[in-house]
Amino acid sequence: MDTEVEHIYASDLMSDVLAFGKPHSLLLTGLATRQSIISAHMAEFVGVVLLRGKVPKDGAEKFAREHRLVLLSTNLDMYDACVRIHAIRKRQRATPPAKPVEQSKEEILLSREFSIQGGDFANAGMVSTEVKSILKKIGLDPLLIRRVAISTYEGEMNVVMHARRGQATLRVTPQMIEVIIEDEGKGIPDVELAMQEGFTTATEEMRALGFGSGMGLPNIKNNSDEMEIESEVGQGTTLRMRFFIK
Amino acid sequence: MSECQHQWEMTNIRFGFVVFEKCSHCNGIRTFFSASGHPMVGDEYVEGEHTWRCMENAQSLQFDLQCKQCGQLEKFDDVMGFLYCTECLDDCKVAILQKKYAEKKTWVIVAFGFLPRRKDTELSPRRLKILEDYFNQRRDTSRSTIAVLSFDLIDDFSRCKGEFIHDVGMLSLEPPKERKPLF
Amino acid sequence: MTVKELIENMGLKPLSQFDDREITGVFVSDMLSDVMAGAQSGNLWVTVQTHKSIVPAANLVDVSAIIISSGKEVPRETIELATKHNIAILWSELPTFELVGKLYSLGLATG
Numbered sequence: 001m002d003t004e005v006e007h008i009y010a011s012d013l014m015s016d017v018l019a020f021g022k023p024h025s026l027l028l029t030g031l032a033t034r035q036s037i038i039s040a041h042m043a044e045f046v047g048v049v050l051l052r053g054k055v056p057k058d059g060a061e062k063f064a065r066e067h068r069l070v071l072l073s074t075n076l077d078m079y080d081a082c083v084r085i086h087a088i089r090k091r092q093r094a095t096p097p098a099k100p101v102e103q104s105k106e107e108i109l110l111s112r113e114f115s116i117q118g119g120d121f122a123n124a125g126m127v128s129t130e131v132k133s134i135l136k137k138i139g140l141d142p143l144l145i146r147r148v149a150i151s152t153y154e155g156e157m158n159v160v161m162h163a164r165r166g167q168a169t170l171r172v173t174p175q176m177i178e179v180i181i182e183d184e185g186k187g188i189p190d191v192e193l194a195m196q197e198g199f200t201t202a203t204e205e206m207r208a209l210g211f212g213s214g215m216g217l218p219n220i221k222n223n224s225d226e227m228e229i230e231s232e233v234g235q236g237t238t239l240r241m242r243f244f245i246k
Numbered sequence: 247m248s249e250c251q252h253q254w255e256m257t258n259i260r261f262g263f264v265v266f267e268k269c270s271h272c273n274g275i276r277t278f279f280s281a282s283g284h285p286m287v288g289d290e291y292v293e294g295e296h297t298w299r300c301m302e303n304a305q306s307l308q309f310d311l312q313c314k315q316c317g318q319l320e321k322f323d324d325v326m327g328f329l330y331c332t333e334c335l336d337d338c339k340v341a342i343l344q345k346k347y348a349e350k351k352t353w354v355i356v357a358f359g360f361l362p363r364r365k366d367t368e369l370s371p372r373r374l375k376i377l378e379d380y381f382n383q384r385r386d387t388s389r390s391t392i393a394v395l396s397f398d399l400i401d402d403f404s405r406c407k408g409e410f411i412h413d414v415g416m417l418s419l420e421p422p423k424e425r426k427p428l429f
Numbered sequence: 430m431t432v433k434e435l436i437e438n439m440g441l442k443p444l445s446q447f448d449d450r451e452i453t454g455v456f457v458s459d460m461l462s463d464v465m466a467g468a469q470s471g472n473l474w475v476t477v478q479t480h481k482s483i484v485p486a487a488n489l490v491d492v493s494a495i496i497i498s499s500g501k502e503v504p505r506e507t508i509e510l511a512t513k514h515n516i517a518i519l520w521s522e523l524p525t526f527e528l529v530g531k532l533y534s535l536g537l538a539t540g
Contacts, residue, residue, distance in 0.1 A: 008526045009526065010524075011459055013477060016477060016499075020499075028526075030460055030463050054261075057283025058283035058284060060283070077456065077457065077458070077539060078458055079456065079532075079539045079540070082525070082526050083529060083530075083539075086526075086533065161285075261462060306462055307465065309466065328489065330484075353489075353514075355489060384470055384490060384491065385491030386471065389450070390488075409481050409482040409484075411482050411485055411486045412461065412462075412482070413462055
């Protein structure tokens with residue numbers, strides 16, 4: 001519970017948490033879903049504060065406990081919560097602690113497979129959580145692990161949201177980490193288009209009403225060193241991501 | 247008639263998702279509210295003559311209104327949300343009314359019930375008036391006022407390009423395009 | 430403090446044309462549902478949301494101005510809609526948490 005907080009990140013947008021949040025941040029949010037907690041965990045945050053008296057939903061609490069993530073709830077709104085933390089910060093202005101970076105010198109060879117169930121939100125994020133803890137045990141660079149965790153999470157969520165089922169493979173060699181996510185789903189008709197930021201899977205009618213959702217592929221591209229997508233409509237999609245170990 | 251000059255406030259606030267489903271046979275759209283902490287997805291399923299598939303989830307809230315003075319409770323669990331008219335169709339009744347109201351510094355907001363529209367679920371003028379009173383009691387009406395209209399005034403829903411006041415993309419994995427990730 | 434005074438004090442960038450008015454407090458959220466449930470008349474609304482429907486949401490609860498934080502790019506259609514209805518959209522490069530610190534130091538309280 002007593003963990004050092006280095007930054008505060010105040011936002012309700014989980015895409016922002018994954019894209020811009022700094023490691024060792026504390027998230028202040030009014031979004032009390034399980035996905036908020038998992039996003040914070042993937043982005044290497046120390047914890048989440050739920051604002052305006054919101055209560056954690058759908059096993060968010062259990063997830064936080066299992067992954068030693070601090071989960072707090074307050075009746076304060078985002079403005080007051082920020083203000084109180086500013087007041088504490090002014091009082092102590094502590095120098096941030098040096099981050100312990102444990103780099104393993106041993107040669108590692110590891111291969112693991114996981115299955116992902118489409119539409120199963122109760123377990124969504126469990127594969128990326130598992131991948132993250134395996135890589136942590138090996139003792140790789142936390143920033144590298146974070147990039148792998150975020151990319152795997154985005155890939156996993158795409159299977160949950162758009163496919164019937166899928167399989168994730170994690171391979172670690174002395175040079176790199178490779179994550180392959182294969183799914184049995186609708187497939188992506190135009191991969192190049194789906195790679196563009198702002199791409200949406202919403203229908204024309206829904207877009208007319210201002211709705212739309214993306215697939216997070218640009219964020220995977222930004223976080224990985226190499227990324228490949230193969231997709232066949234009606235069959236499924238294979239996403240390969242590689243992360244080099246320096 | 248009650249003597250009370252009602253002062254409304256929001257109560258029983260529920261956060262969740264408005265789920266949109268579309269039938270692949272008749273192209274009909276239906277919506278419902280889910281108080282779950284995650285969006286609804288999954289394979290299409292058959293129900294009578296329809297084959298429904300989930301199209302979209304929009305984060306939203308449901309609420310009731312209660313009078314601070316007399317305690318009268320009005321339920322609004324049949325309200326899906328509010329829409330701002332963009333005057334996309336010249337012959338739309340909402341657009342025509344909005345132009346008229348604009349002269350009096352009155353903003354028009356369209357209250358939506360769930361789809362498909364049914365006679366027994368339409369929003370009565372009495373309940374629209376309560377919503378309108380609530381929003382006006384909450385604002386500085388010397389500057390401008392709110393008028394709440396029913397979605398029944400929109401003839402063709404599929405041509406409407408109004409703006410829904412809903413949260414979309416809160417759980418999206420798509421990062422905003424204007425900045426590079428820090429790591 | 431009025432919206433114009435705030436702009437001068439904080440060096441915020443106004444993006445739309447607006448009617449100046451008194452600020453009654455601050456409400457910070459990226460969820461329109463939260464704003465509809467909690468913001469008060471005359472509040473300053475701080476958010477990273479930039480899509481068009483923030484304008485009707487802001488108007489529905491009668492906020493005095495919207496501040497877009499974290500340097501988010503605001504679509505032209507959002508600015509045009511705000512100008513049409515004289516609602517202030519102000520812009521800041523500061524992340525939400527830092528921006529709130531500055532607002533508080535100017536003596537603004539929660540909504």
